[in-house]
Amino acid sequence: MTAATITARQSFTVPIALTYTSRPKGELAFSFRNVAKQFGGKAVLQGINLDVHEGQFVAVIGKSGCGKSTLLRLLAGLDKPTSGELVHGSGTHDHKRTRIMFQEPRLLPWARVARNVEVGLTGIEKGDVARKKGLEILAEVGLDDRGGEWPSVLSGGQRQRVALARALVGHPSILALDEPLGALDALTRIEMQQLLERIWLAKKFTAVLVTHDVTEAVALADRVVVIDSGRIALDLDIPVERPRRHASPELAFFERQILDRLYNR
Amino acid sequence: MSRALHQFGRSALGWLLPAVLLAGWEGASRAGLIPANVLPAPSAVGEAFWKLLWSGELIENIRISTLRALSGFVIGGAIGFSLGLANGLSALSRELTDTTLQMIRNIPHLALIPLVILWFGIDEQAKLFLVALGVFFPIYVNTLLGIQGVDPQLVEMGRIYGMSRTELFLRVILPGALPSIFVGLRYALGIMWLTLIVAETISASSGLGYMAMQAREFLLIDVVVLSILIYALLGKLADSLARFLERISLQWHPAFQTV
Ligand SMILES: Nc1ncnc2c1ncn2[C@@H]1O[C@H](COP(=O)(O)OP(=O)(O)OP(=O)(O)O)[C@@H](O)[C@H]1O
Ligand SMILES: [Mg+2]
Numbered sequence: 023m024t025a026a027t028i029t030a031r032q033s034f035t036v037p038i039a040l041t042y043t044s045r046p047k048g049e050l051a052f053s054f055r056n057v058a059k060q061f062g063g064k065a066v067l068q069g070i071n072l073d074v075h076e077g078q079f080v081a082v083i084g085k086s087g088c089g090k091s092t093l094l095r096l097l098a099g100l101d102k103p104t105s106g107e108l109v110h111g112s113g114t115h116d117h118k119r120t121r122i123m124f125q126e127p128r129l130l131p132w133a134r135v136a137r138n139v140e141v142g143l144t145g146i147e148k149g150d151v152a153r154k155k156g157l158e159i160l161a162e163v164g165l166d167d168r169g170g171e172w173p174s175v176l177s178g179g180q181r182q183r184v185a186l187a188r189a190l191v192g193h194p195s196i197l198a199l200d201e202p203l204g205a206l207d208a209l210t211r212i213e214m215q216q217l218l219e220r221i222w223l224a225k226k227f228t229a230v231l232v233t234h235d236v237t238e239a240v241a242l243a244d245r246v247v248v249i250d251s252g253r254i255a256l257d258l259d260i261p262v263e264r265p266r267r268h269a270s271p272e273l274a275f276f277e278r279q280i281l282d283r284l285y286n287r
Numbered sequence: 288m289s290r291a292l293h294q295f296g297r298s299a300l301g302w303l304l305p306a307v308l309l310a311g312w313e314g315a316s317r318a319g320l321i322p323a324n325v326l327p328a329p330s331a332v333g334e335a336f337w338k339l340l341w342s343g344e345l346i347e348n349i350r351i352s353t354l355r356a357l358s359g360f361v362i363g364g365a366i367g368f369s370l371g372l373a374n375g376l377s378a379l380s381r382e383l384t385d386t387t388l389q390m391i392r393n394i395p396h397l398a399l400i401p402l403v404i405l406w407f408g409i410d411e412q413a414k415l416f417l418v419a420l421g422v423f424f425p426i427y428v429n430t431l432l433g434i435q436g437v438d439p440q441l442v443e444m445g446r447i448y449g450m451s452r453t454e455l456f457l458r459v460i461l462p463g464a465l466p467s468i469f470v471g472l473r474y475a476l477g478i479m480w481l482t483l484i485v486a487e488t489i490s491a492s493s494g495l496g497y498m499a500m501q502a503r504e505f506l507l508i509d510v511v512v513l514s515i516l517i518y519a520l521l522g523k524l525a526d527s528l529a530r531f532l533e534r535i536s537l538q539w540h541p542a543f544q545t546v
Contacts, residue, residue: 098447121447128444132462132539141458145449172539188448 048076050111051196051228052097057106059092066092067252076111076195079222079229081243083236083280088249090232094198097230098122121194125201127185129173135184136160136169142188159187162224163217179210183217190221197222199231203238211235212268215242219264236284240276241266248283256283327509332516335509344498349517352494355411356483356521359418364475367423368468371430375464376456381431388427396420397485409490414483421482422475429471433464466540469533476525484518 051074059067066089074080084090095101096108098120110120121142129138139156147155160169163183173181182202189197199218203211219242222229233239239246240260248256258279262272281287309329315321316328323331339345370388374381396417407413437460445459487496495514502510537543 100443100447124440124444126440128440130441130459130462132465132537133458141445141448141450144454172544174539174541174544 047078050074050109051076051078052111053109054093054096055107055109057096057103057108059089059096059101060104065252067096067249069253070106072247072254072257074228074230076228077226079242079244080231081239081246082230082232082249083234083239083246083284084249084255085284086234089252090249091200093249094122094200094230094232097196097198119192119194120196120198121189121192122198122200123185123189123202125204127173127181129181129184129188131173133173134169135165135171135173135176138173138184139169139187139191142191146192155191156187159191160184162190162221163187179206179214182206182214186218186221190225190227193225194227196228196230199229201232201234204234211238218242223264236277236280237269237273239280240273241268246276246280248280250284256280324506324508327512331509332512335507335513339498339510339513345517348493348495348498349521352483352487352496353521355414355487355494356418356479359415359483360422360475360479362415363419363422364426364472366419367426367471367475368430371427372434375431375434376460385431388424392424392428396424396482400486400489404490409492413490414486417486418479418482421478425471425474425478426468427471429467429474430464433467433471434460436467437463466537469529469537473526473529473533476529477522480518480522480525 053074054070054072057067057070058065070093082090082093092101096103100122129135130141133141136153136156139160140152143152143155146152157166157169160166163186165180165183165187168176168180173184176184182205185202203214206214215238218229218231229242231239231242240262243260246256246258246260247254248258256279258276260273260276262270262276266273312321312326313329316323316326316331321328327335336345370384374385399420400417403413403416407416441459441463442455445455450458483494484496487494488500491497491500495517499511499514502508502514534543
């Protein structure tokens with residue numbers, strides 16, 4: 023590392039530490055305790071210890087195949103850990119309050135947009151109430167006039183917004199996002215990131231975002247977790263005030279730290 | 288208005304060629320180019336139509352044939368659909384029955400006619416059995432394929448959102464399998480008429496096929512041609528009905544969106 027980068031670091035760390043007011047940590051949302059997961063004898067995750075507090079926005083980063091989706095599937099209760107345990111906080115007794123959003127929108131092609139959103143209220147609300155809530159949340163993601171359309175006529179970003187509305191309509195306490203913006207173009211991505219942040223700030227759920235995009239991670243998250251060979255290799259707070267500016271020097275500083283860890287530099 | 292007219296013009300265009308052919312046929316018959324004992328003129332067929340219509344014979348035969356076709360279809364279709372569902376949803380049921388069914392499928396059902404006549408004589412059961420057997424396989428195979436082809440990611444999504452088994456079936460699996468089920472339905476309708484024609488021609492004492500065979504014995508070639516045309520028309524009618532249902536229930540499918 024050259025002297026220049028060292029001084030650059032110092033000049034950034036100081037102002038950040040001064041201006042950032044760390045939010046009070048709430049109750050525990052969930053906690054992975056020494057969790058391991060194997061598939062047919064092959065260890066995918068091992069020794070995962072991760073406490074996440076209510077309302078925190080955590081980004082999970084790692085190379086392809088390192089076990090990020092597996093981690094989310096454990097969190098959402100879609101798979102069971104091979105060993106160790108996953109404890110949910112008092113506010114999140116059951117998996118019903120955990121929603122997961124995938125890279126693909128997974129909308130029902132045979133249901134209109136509004137009906138697709140109402141899927142998110144299965145077992146929670148029915149009939150007119152469900153309809154009303156569905157339309158409200160559609161408005162929040164900016165699709166108030168598209169409720170009557172078939173998903174096939176929407177653009178990729180719009181479909182992902184419908185999927186987001188569906189995930190949010192049941193007021194989850196934890197929202198797990200598995201590269202939901204991965205398939206979108208760069209401009210739509212940024213728009214969706216802002217939408218996601220705005221909604222997260224408004225609804226105060228715990229967000230766990232898996233992403234390949236380090237810039238996205240530092241732009242959105244309070245905390246970035248890097249997974250490498252099935253273990254947590256880095257657990258980094260991003261103490262930068264919101265609203266954050268894309269590609270600002272502070273964010274670039276954290277981005278560099280994460281990239282260094284990812285490529286062992 | 289002009290758009291409707293335009294559409295009408297489009298569909299009228301499709302009828303142009305048959306009309307020309309028909310006129311040519313009539314002309315050739317009148318000019319003596321086609322002997323009446325080979326192929327009667329369209330006008331002769333039309334006359335036979337009126338005569339049989341007035342005597343009530345035609346309606347009665349169409350009624351009997353349609354009834355046979357539909358009963359066979361309902362029986363075979365219901366069994367095929369239920370087995371397709373069962374085998375699509377339960378691995379146990381599939382392992383138990385699918386191999387056997389696929390083996391039986393390789394026997395052309397019309398090859399069973401001699402056996403069926405031995406079993407049932409030329410009774411109604413014989414025709415019902417053949418039609419039901421013919422209809423069974425396309426419905427079974429396509430229902431099974433449709434269910435197996437449902438996107439597993441959508442099924443997982445349904446589970447995550449807490450759908451019960453019934454909800455999952457009604458909201459995800461069945462709609463997902465529907466396009467394939469319709470393919471089976473239309474194919475089965477074709478087989479239904481084909482089987483019935485063969486069965487009625489070989490052994491029957493009523494129905495359209497019987498009418499054609501009687502006419503052949505008395506050398507009433509216009510009635511023979513008429514029966515063939517009516518078979519074609521009924522087949523077309525069934526197919527149009529299926530297409531109509533398909534269009535209504537698959538509105539979401541990009542292939543059926545005409546906006
Ligand atoms: N159901 C399964 N059965 C067997 N192996 C699995 C299963 N699910 C995941 N794996 C394996 O576990 C490893 C991690 O998979 P996972 O999907 O969690 O990776 P990922 O970090 O999400 O990768 P990507 O970034 O490409 O999505 C991979 O090697 C994968 O082959
Ligand atoms: Mg993944």
